[in-house]
Amino acid sequence: MLKFTDEHEWLKIEGDVATVGITAHAAEQLGDLVFVELPEAGTALDKGATAATVESVKAASDVYCPLDGEIVESNQAIVDDPALVNSDPQGAGWFFKLKLSDPSAVNALLDEAAYKELIA
Amino acid sequence: MNEHSPLKQTPLHALHVSHGARMVPFAGYDMPVQYPAGVMKEHLHTRSAAGLFDVSHMGQVILRPKSGRIEDAALALEKLVPVDVLGLAEGRQRYGLFTDGNGNILDDLMIANRGDHLFLVVNASCKEADFAHMQKHLGETCELTLLDDRALIALQGPRAECVLAELWADIATMRFMDVAEAALHDVPCIISRSGYTGEDGFEISIPAASAEDVTCRILEHPDVMPIGLGARDSLRLEAGLCLYGNDIDTTTTPVEAGLEWAMQKARRAGGSREGGFPGADVILRQFADGAGRRRVGLKPEGKAPVRGGAPLFADAEGKVPVGAVTSGGFGPSADHPVAMGYVDKAHTANGTQLFAEVRGKYLAVTVSALPFVTPTYKR
Numbered sequence: 001m002l003k004f005t006d007e008h009e010w011l012k013i014e015g016d017v018a019t020v021g022i023t024a025h026a027a028e029q030l031g032d033l034v035f036v037e038l039p040e041a042g043t044a045l046d047k048g049a050t051a052a053t054v055e056s057v058k059a060a061s062d063v064y065c066p067l068d069g070e071i072v073e074s075n076q077a078i079v080d081d082p083a084l085v086n087s088d089p090q091g092a093g094w095f096f097k098l099k100l101s102d103p104s105a106v107n108a109l110l111d112e113a114a115y116k117e118l119i120a
Numbered sequence: 121m122n123e124h125s126p127l128k129q130t131p132l133h134a135l136h137v138s139h140g141a142r143m144v145p146f147a148g149y150d151m152p153v154q155y156p157a158g159v160m161k162e163h164l165h166t167r168s169a170a171g172l173f174d175v176s177h178m179g180q181v182i183l184r185p186k187s188g189r190i191e192d193a194a195l196a197l198e199k200l201v202p203v204d205v206l207g208l209a210e211g212r213q214r215y216g217l218f219t220d221g222n223g224n225i226l227d228d229l230m231i232a233n234r235g236d237h238l239f240l241v242v243n244a245s246c247k248e249a250d251f252a253h254m255q256k257h258l259g260e261t262c263e264l265t266l267l268d269d270r271a272l273i274a275l276q277g278p279r280a281e282c283v284l285a286e287l288w289a290d291i292a293t294m295r296f297m298d299v300a301e302a303a304l305h306d307v308p309c310i311i312s313r314s315g316y317t318g319e320d321g322f323e324i325s326i327p328a329a330s331a332e333d334v335t336c337r338i339l340e341h342p343d344v345m346p347i348g349l350g351a352r353d354s355l356r357l358e359a360g361l362c363l364y365g366n367d368i369d370t371t372t373t374p375v376e377a378g379l380e381w382a383m384q385k386a387r388r389a390g391g392s393r394e395g396g397f398p399g400a401d402v403i404l405r406q407f408a409d410g411a412g413r414r415r416v417g418l419k420p421e422g423k424a425p426v427r428g429g430a431p432l433f434a435d436a437e438g439k440v441p442v443g444a445v446t447s448g449g450f451g452p453s454a455d456h457p458v459a460m461g462y463v464d465k466a467h468t469a470n471g472t473q474l475f476a477e478v479r480g481k482y483l484a485v486t487v488s489a490l491p492f493v494t495p496t497y498k499r
Binding site: 031032034035037053055056057058060 | 153154158159160161163350351353354423424425427449450452457479
């Protein structure tokens with residue numbers, strides 16, 4: 001199941017774990033990324049807390065935790081090569097995997113059609 | 121400037137939009153921050169071929185001596201800048217600074233001797249204030265005109281000369297900081313061999329009515345790519361050049377900013393026209409004794425960019441503050457983060473390790489010589 005937030009993140013839900021990244025729209029808006037900082041596995045985060053930081057040539061931006069949960073894995077590949085987020089934002093450019101405190105909370109997120117409408 | 125007033129457009133606005141630029145408000149103008157290629161490619165293209173910038177938002181001012189003698193305009197302007205304007209030969213340009221009574225910097229500018237008048241280029245955000253300042257102090261001796269009917273473009277990079285040579289063969293005879301008048305596609309332009317990237321390049325003042333036509337034709341050259349404000353900032357930062365409002369402003373003096381080179385001998389202590397500009401007492405004293413702090417280059421040791429505003433410390437725990445970053449980002453040509461800022465004089469030696477506070481962490485940065493890239497000016 002694929003869900004979206006109005007903060008331009010996508011979540012691929014598998015059981016109680018969500019793989020989280022930023023949308024192609026967000027990646028395009030940010031421009032060429034040169035630095036990514038990710039949360040460590042084991043970090044518990046509330047919805048809305050700063051989970052990651054991305055920096056383009058020009059500016060730094062925060063990536064927020066989309067739901068309450070605990071980080072179970074971060075994608076070292078985008079730390080090593082931030083350009084991966086620009087080239088494949090909704091695939092190899094994923095950010096982290098989040099074990100959801102309340103898996104039913106995903107129902108409140110946007111589906112793909114609603115997200116597309118948001119950025120239209 | 122009123123944030124709510126409608127944004128102004130340069131004569132090249134439609135051209136930017138047609139090239140797919142992302143437009144942002146900058147100094148009261150709707151300006152291109154980047155084109156579809158993106159900041160990284162635009163930056164690297166400028167250093168490897170040629171980048172075209174619209175800088176029409178900047179103020180172009182003519183200072184014409186009422187007496188008809190250029191020396192009178194030069195001496196009048198010298199009352200406002202710590203620069204040797206009188207010694208500036210016809211067809212030459214130099215960098216200058218407007219200072220205030222405290223020795224701080226009101227704006228930085230380019231000054232060209234155009235034979236019967238001086239031609240100035242000032243920052244967009246300061247142009248009205250600069251013009252009023254000059255009108256007040258120079259109005260008796262000079263006739264001032266803030267040109268609103270000319271565009272200004274910059275063509276920067278190693279291919280800039282070749283591109284323009286196809287339009288005007290004599291361009292190759294110009295040296296760094298020369299200023300000449302020439303027709304490009306039959307349009308009379310004022311061309312200077314200068315810029316804001318650390319590359320060889322040119323700035324071209326074009327009558328507004330012909331600006332889009334001339335610019336389009338230059339953009340048709342396969343070596344030329346349009347460049348937005350994003351890459352303009354990363355290029356000038358790598359080149360160690362100050363951005364007014366970030367690295368220099370009304371809280372910094374020319375000596376603190378490390379801009380002593382912009383004050384020629386004639387205006388320094390013992391010079392033939394020593395002092396005589398606003399804040400001369402402060403600036404000449406700092407010139408002799410040094411200032412308490414100084415602008416330095418900073419190389420972050422990690423991959424994280426360190427941005428303007430980040431506090432600097434002598435220690436990794438953030439206990440001993442020594443200054444702050446004024447500009448910082450990623451340097452695409454340097455291939456690492458680059459920054460500059462002000463630090464207390466005890467910590468200004470190249471190689472000094474300092475720590476910048478970024479998101480609650482203290483990141484190692486090393487005081488480094490500016491620029492981060494070797495300029496390729498044709499001197």
